[in-house]
Amino acid sequence: MTHYLNDAFLSHNSADKPAVEIIAAALEQQGVKCFLDKWDISPGDQWLRNLENELSGSRFILIFFGSNGVGSYQQAEADAALRRQIQQRQHCIIPVLLPGASPEHIAQCSLFLQGVNALKFRALDDPLPHRVLAGLLRGEDPAHLRQLIQAEAAAPADLLQTLQQWLSGLCFAWQENECWVSEGQGKHCLNIPDFSGSFNADNIEYLLSWKSRLTDLIGREQELNVLHGWADSPNRISACMITGEGGAGKTRLAFEFARQLREQKGWQAGEAQGLSGCWYTAAAGTLLVIDYPEQRPEKVSALLDALARQPLSCKLRVLLLGRNGDFLKHLTQTAQMIMAPGFELTGLADGSDSDGWQLFQAAWQQLYRRQQLAVPLLPLTESGFQHWQQHNAAHRRPLFVLALAIHRMLQPDASDLSAPAILRALVQQYEVNRLFKEAKQLSLDPYSLVMLRALAGIAGKLDSAALRQLIEASEILPLDCRLPQLPQIKQTSLWLDGGIHAVQPDLLAADLLHYALTEAAGDQAGAWQYCTIAAVVNSREASSILGRLIHDAQLILKQAWPLQALIDWVSQDAERSATINAALIRNYLERTLLPLAIVTDQSAVRNYEQLAQDNFAAYGPALALSLNNLSVRLADAGRRTEGLTAIERAVAIREQLAQDNFAAYGPALALSLNNLSVDLAEAGRRAEGLVAIKRAVASYEQLAQDNFAAYGSALAGSLNNLSVRLAEAGRRAEGLAAIERAVASYEQLAQDDFAAYGPDLAMSLNNLSVRLAEAGRRGEGLAAIERAVAIYEQLAQDNFAAYGPDLARSLNNLSVDLAEAGRRAEGLAAIERAVAIRKQLAQDNFAAYGPALADSLNNLLNRLAENATPSAEDAKRLVDIRAQLQHIKRGVRDENIQVPAHLVWLFESNQADKDD
Numbered sequence: 013m014t015h016y017l018n019d020a021f022l023s024h025n026s027a028d029k030p031a032v033e034i035i036a037a038a039l040e041q042q043g044v045k046c047f048l049d050k051w052d053i054s055p056g057d058q059w060l061r062n063l064e065n066e067l068s069g070s071r072f073i074l075i076f077f078g079s080n081g082v083g084s085y086q087q088a089e090a091d092a093a094l095r096r097q098i099q100q101r102q103h104c105i106i107p108v109l110l111p112g113a114s115p116e117h118i119a120q121c122s123l124f125l126q127g128v129n130a131l132k133f134r135a136l137d138d139p140l141p142h143r144v145l146a147g148l149l150r151g152e153d154p155a156h157l158r159q160l161i162q163a164e165a166a167a168p169a170d171l172l173q174t175l176q177q178w179l180s181g182l183c184f185a186w187q188e189n190e191c192w193v194s195e196g197q198g199k200h201c202l203n204i205p206d207f208s209g210s211f212n213a214d215n216i217e218y219l220l221s222w223k224s225r226l227t228d229l230i231g232r233e234q235e236l237n238v239l240h241g242w243a244d245s246p247n248r249i250s251a252c253m254i255t256g257e258g259g260a261g262k263t264r265l266a267f268e269f270a271r272q273l274r275e276q277k278g279w280q281a282g283e284a285q286g287l288s289g290c291w292y293t294a295a296a297g298t299l300l301v302i303d304y305p306e307q308r309p310e311k312v313s314a315l316l317d318a319l320a321r322q323p324l325s326c327k328l329r330v331l332l333l334g335r336n337g338d339f340l341k342h343l344t345q346t347a348q349m350i351m352a353p354g355f356e357l358t359g360l361a362d363g364s365d366s367d368g369w370q371l372f373q374a375a376w377q378q379l380y381r382r383q384q385l386a387v388p389l390l391p392l393t394e395s396g397f398q399h400w401q402q403h404n405a406a407h408r409r410p411l412f413v414l415a416l417a418i419h420r421m422l423q424p425d426a427s428d429l430s431a432p433a434i435l436r437a438l439v440q441q442y443e444v445n446r447l448f449k450e451a452k453q454l455s456l457d458p459y460s461l462v463m464l465r466a467l468a469g470i471a472g473k474l475d476s477a478a479l480r481q482l483i484e485a486s487e488i489l490p491l492d493c494r495l496p497q498l499p500q501i502k503q504t505s506l507w508l509d510g511g512i513h514a515v516q517p518d519l520l521a522a523d524l525l526h527y528a529l530t531e532a533a534g535d536q537a538g539a540w541q542y543c544t545i546a547a548v549v550n551s552r553e554a555s556s557i558l559g560r561l562i563h564d565a566q567l568i569l570k571q572a573w574p575l576q577a578l579i580d581w582v583s584q585d586a587e588r589s590a591t592i593n594a595a596l597i598r599n600y601l602e603r604t605l606l607p608l609a610i611v612t613d614q615s616a617v618r619n620y621e622q623l624a625q626d627n628f629a630a631y632g633p634a635l636a637l638s639l640n641n642l643s644v645r646l647a648d649a650g651r652r653t654e655g656l657t658a659i660e661r662a663v664a665i666r667e668q669l670a671q672d673n674f675a676a677y678g679p680a681l682a683l684s685l686n687n688l689s690v691d692l693a694e695a696g697r698r699a700e701g702l703v704a705i706k707r708a709v710a711s712y713e714q715l716a717q718d719n720f721a722a723y724g725s726a727l728a729g730s731l732n733n734l735s736v737r738l739a740e741a742g743r744r745a746e747g748l749a750a751i752e753r754a755v756a757s758y759e760q761l762a763q764d765d766f767a768a769y770g771p772d773l774a775m776s777l778n779n780l781s782v783r784l785a786e787a788g789r790r791g792e793g794l795a796a797i798e799r800a801v802a803i804y805e806q807l808a809q810d811n812f813a814a815y816g817p818d819l820a821r822s823l824n825n826l827s828v829d830l831a832e833a834g835r836r837a838e839g840l841a842a843i844e845r846a847v848a849i850r851k852q853l854a855q856d857n858f859a860a861y862g863p864a865l866a867d868s869l870n871n872l873l874n875r876l877a878e879n880a881t882p883s884a885e886d887a888k889r890l891v892d893i894r895a896q897l898q899h900i901k902r903g904v905r906d907e908n909i910q911v912p913a914h915l916v917w918l919f920e921s922n923q924a925d926k927d928d
Contacts, residue, residue: 018047019149020106021070023089028078031110034136035076035145042146067092071104072149075121078110082121090121106148111135114201134275182298182326183290184318189310191318195325198292202282202300204267204274211382216442217516219379219418220411222264226382227374229268230410231360231367232261238857239269242352243279243297243329247811249319251330251350253305255337256357258518258564259411262333265357266301269331273299287315297327305332306339307556309600316347320767335560342599345725346768349807352814353853353860359408368401368413369394375417391420406431406568411519432523432569439523443515450505457494459532461506464495466528467540468512469521470558471548475511481547489543491536514557522564526571537574538581542588551595559602566604575604579611589615597641606649613642617658628668633677636665640684647691656691663688663704674714679723682711686730693737702737709734709750720760725769728757732776735783748783755780755796771815774803778822781829794829801826801842817861820849824868831875840875847872858903863911863919866900869893870918 020039024032029050036046047066067073073093075086082090097104107118107130131148133141181198184191208225212218219226229236235254242252256262270281280292281299287308291300305312316330332339332354340351360367373390380387392400400416401407407416412431419426419434422441426433447461467482468474474482476498483495496504506512515521529537541558548554565571582588593612601609620635639662646655666681685708692701712727731754738747758773777800784793804819823846830839850865873893876886901919904911911919 016069016071017045018066018070019044019072021047021067021073021089021093022076023067023073023086023093024076025078025080025083025086027080027083028076028110031078031136032076035108035133035142038142039146039149042142044146044149068096072106073104074106074108074145076108076110077113077118077121079112079114081114087121106131106145108145109133132278134278180293180326181290182293182324182328184284184288184315186288186311189314191311191314193315193318193322193324195293196290199290200292202270202280202284202291202298204270204282213379213383214442216418216438216520220414220438220520221516222261222267226378226414227371229261229264230371230374232265232268235265235355235357236269236272238355239265239331240272243269243273243277243299245352245812247350247352247814249324249328249330249350250352250811250814251316251319251332252352253332253334253337253340253354254357255334255354257335257406257409258522258560258568259406259409260357260359261410262357263303264410266303266331266333270299270301273297287311293326293328295326297329299329299331301331301333303333304556304560306334306600306602307553307560309339309342309598312339313343313347313599316350317344320346320350335563339600345772349767349771349814350811352811353817353857355857355859359405360410360413361408366398366401368408369397371410371413372397372417375414376421379417379421391424400429404431411517432571435519435523435569436527439520439527443520443524444527447506454496454500454504456496456500459493459528460495461504462524463493463528463532463540464501464512465506465515466521466525467544468506469514469525469561470541470544470554471514472553472557473511473513474544474548478547478549479512482543485543485547489539491539491543492534493532493536493540518560519564519568522561523569523571525561526565526569526573529574529577533574535577538577538579541574541578542581542592545595546588546591551591552598555592555595555605556598556600556602559605562604563602573604575608579608582608583611583615586615586619590619601645601648603648606645610642610645610649610651613638613645617642629672632665632669633680636662636669636680636684639665640687643687643691652691652695656688656695659684659688659691670711675718678711678715679726682708682715682726682730685711686733689733689737693740698737698740702734702741705730705734705737716757721764724757724761725772728754728761728772728776731757732779735779739783739786744783744786748780748787751776751780751783770803770807771818774800774807774818774822777803778825781825785829790829790833794826794833797822797826797829816849816853817864820846820853820864820868823849824871827871827875831878836875836878840872843868843872843875854900859907859909862900862904862909863915866897866904866918867915869897869900873897 022032022036033048033050036048036051039046047070067089073089073096075090075093093105109118109130109132111133113132131141131145181196183194183196185194186192205223206225207218207221207223210218211224218224242250254262254266267282270279273279273281278294278296279299280294280297281301283301283303284291287302291298302312312332319328319330330350337354340348343351360371372392376390377387401413406412412434415431415434415438416429419429419437423437426437443465444462447465448458451458451461464474464479471478479498479501483497486493486495495501501507501512515524529540533540545551545554545558562573562575565573582592589612592608593616596605596609596612616638617635620631620638623631624635639658643655643658643662646652646658663681663684666677666684669677670681685704689701689705689708692698692704709727709730712723712730715723716727731750735747735751735754738744738750755773755776758769758776761769762773777796781793781797781800784790784796801819801822804815804822807815808819823842827839827843827846830836830842846868847865850861850868853861854865873890876882876890876893879886882890903909904919
């Protein structure tokens with residue numbers, strides 16, 4: 013039997029020695045003899061020979077992985093330990109993960125370690141991993157150690173796991189616009205940016221950026237609880253979206269949530285920049301944060317669609333952050349399956365002892381303490397702050413509270429404390445004045461550096477190629493503001509990491525760009541905006557950013573934007589118009605850019621009309637597409653009559669094309685007819701709308717005969733629309749026939765792909781039940797709604813957040829149908845289940861589900877009241893349910909929650925709240 017001098021040899025990077033010493037001391041106190049070079053190698057000893065002897069003379073070799081990576085000697089020690097383990101055929105290696113350890117470092121050390129069970133320290137003061145490690149080194153029964161872990165209520169799920177598990181990853185690869193998702197070994201950690209360790213009082217970006225963490229996150233406890241509930245839900249994969257205006261703190265909230273998941277629950281969490289690559293996942297779960305999905309809608313939608321289709325073994329959450337929920341309307345049906353209800357982030361609470369006041373006090377103190385200065389008295393009283401906050405809704409946003417503290421620190425006597433004035437003063441002091449001074453020192457045009465910094469806001473980053481093109485364009489035109497040449501730019505403070513970056517956050521970028529366009533560019537504001545979009549590689553993304561900055565400037569900062577200057581500049585030249593038109597053709601378009609999009613669409617129509625006169629076969633399709641796009645833009649802008657004219661022309665052109673080649677142009681014709689039917693119905697021309705949707709159905713039927721897999725879904729959707737139009741026209745029998753055909757199509761599709769088409773089938777069955785009931789065929793209608801409920805139950809098992817609301821709604825309808833059929837007990841059971849589901853939903857999001865819960869409670873009252881001789885227990889329940897209903901109605905009223913139109917009657921009823 014081998015006699016070992018030590019229980020454990022501690023292999024580590026010297027940079028991690030302080031943490032390793034703490035663990036070694038704890039082991040020694042538990043009777044475990046450790047070899048640590050600092051303790052056991054004396055001056056004059058042969059250092060390498062000692063290491064070699066002690067490594068072979070220790071029962072176990074602990075290989076510590078920390079945030080500093082693998083040291084060169086540590087690598088040699090690990091290699092020697094692996095050789096010993098292989099030669100002696102005896103397990104001797106225990107990998108130990110220190111707090112903050114990165115999976116990259118383990119992968120670099122050795123692939124042979126990936127199947128070995130590792131011990132993870134979340135914190136060095138946690139006694140449990142110390143106890144478990146000592147037990148492993150003393151050779152205690154593994155079953156006893158497992159019981160020790162199970163008995164510890166706070167034991168993390170990833171305390172013991174193999175490195176292979178810890179190195180597992182999720183990979184995103186792209187082929188054109190299609191995303192491929194796979195599981196394998198990770199290569200990078202998801203990133204949580206943190207600049208808190210490098211305070212910079214001279215940089216307004218730093219002071220206002222959430223990454224600086226000037227203060228703790230204040231006033232978002234409720235939102236964090238909602239997010240943790242979403243993360244803890246049993247669904248394997250789920251996505252949700254937080255919406256909110258600029259400065260509300262969406263990104264800070266998201267990454268604080270990511271930090272908590274990482275530190276408290278052992279998740280991998282953060283942002284995956286570029287959405288392409290392999291990121292580490294964790295056994296507990298993985299959170300992916302995607303900011304501004306509307307800026308790259310096609311890519312994010314394709315990613316969500318791929319994730320929904322891929323059966324993943326890891327638990328995944330995708331958190332989207334955007335200005336509004338319009339992006340979600342354009343997701344594929346498959347992607348929508350994994351979307352859970354999100355929420356809107358508004359300003360901080362005001363009133364007595366408000367969150368905003370707490371944030372202001374904390375910011376004021378930190379601004380001075382971080383500079384190691386004495387903290388002066390607050391520049392505002394609490395009542396003065398409350399008055400300021402109530403003056404403007406924007407003042408309740410965290411960014412403006414921080415901006416107020418910074419502004420009062422710099423200008424104690426400032427009189428105008430409105431949001432626009434504060435931000436302009438900060439931009440002027442920190443950016444404009446600094447860049448003016450630098451330009452003067454370098455003998456450059458005074459406005460040149462300000463202009464470049466401002467235009468970077470449109471691009472996100474102006475790299476060398478974009479700058480060369482921008483400089484060349486400004487010289488050719490020529491523009492008044494003279495830009496420096498690229499070598500000169502690289503010598504300025506603007507040049508960082510290969511380009512000029514946008515100032516952050518967005519509100520600063522919006523104000524700086526507005527200043528540059530109005531003060532420096534003057535009547536050339538349109539040319540500068542155009543040249544920047546034309547210079548960047550991704551003009552669609554740049555135009556999206558511009559739309560967002562315009563929104564911030566107009567809505568929040570109350571600044572008139574020189575958009576008309578851009579429209580006028582583009583209108584002067586067909587090539588310019590085509591460039592901008594291409595940048596604006598995307599599923600999601602910011603409403604601020606609608607006037608520009610309409611002008612460029614009209615220009616495209618005129619251009620293709622001229623070309624189509626000479627060659628209709630070649631340019632007719634492009635003309636029809638331009639007319640279709642124009643009709644959508646005009647309708648979005650409220651110019652419905654003009655939009656209707658455009659879509660009618662698009663239909664006429666596509667009809668002509670489809671006569672010669674239906675296989676090629678039939679799908680586009682059917683789509684245009686579908687759109688035309690909607691526009692005609694909205695214009696009150698319902699009869700013509702009915703004709704259009706009939707023709708769309710006929711086209712899709714012809715296409716589906718040859719390729720049902722490709723066009724079956726579109727056919728079913730058109731049949732569903734046709735059913736609605738027929739019912740509106742009073743032709744209920746024909747409407748019933750149409751919805752029956754839609755159900756049949758969705759059933760056929762769902763047989764092959766239930767995940768994709770099950771929701772559509774359930775929705776159509778729900779509609780079918782209504783049509784059957786209207787036709788007096790209540791038994792068949794009841795059967796249809798029962799099938800819809802069964803499908804939603806199946807869907808909700810896998811994704812309650814996404815389909816729980818649909819299940820509750822169908823149960824609500826089912827209860828009514830069962831009661832009408834005389835099956836009152838079953839109807840009562842159905843509505844009770846609907847109430848239970850909606851209560852669960854309303855706990856997490858009262859604003860979204862409170863009104864629906866009130867509807868179900870009201871229906872439950874009706875079911876119970878149908879009993880002519882209620883028992884004492886039933887009477888007590890009626891009183892309790894009425895109290896619940898009144899409580900919800902008061903909550904909806906007090907929180908000013910918008911009620912769906914079909915439920916307004918319930919909240920406007922004459923029943924007074926009992927304790928009002």
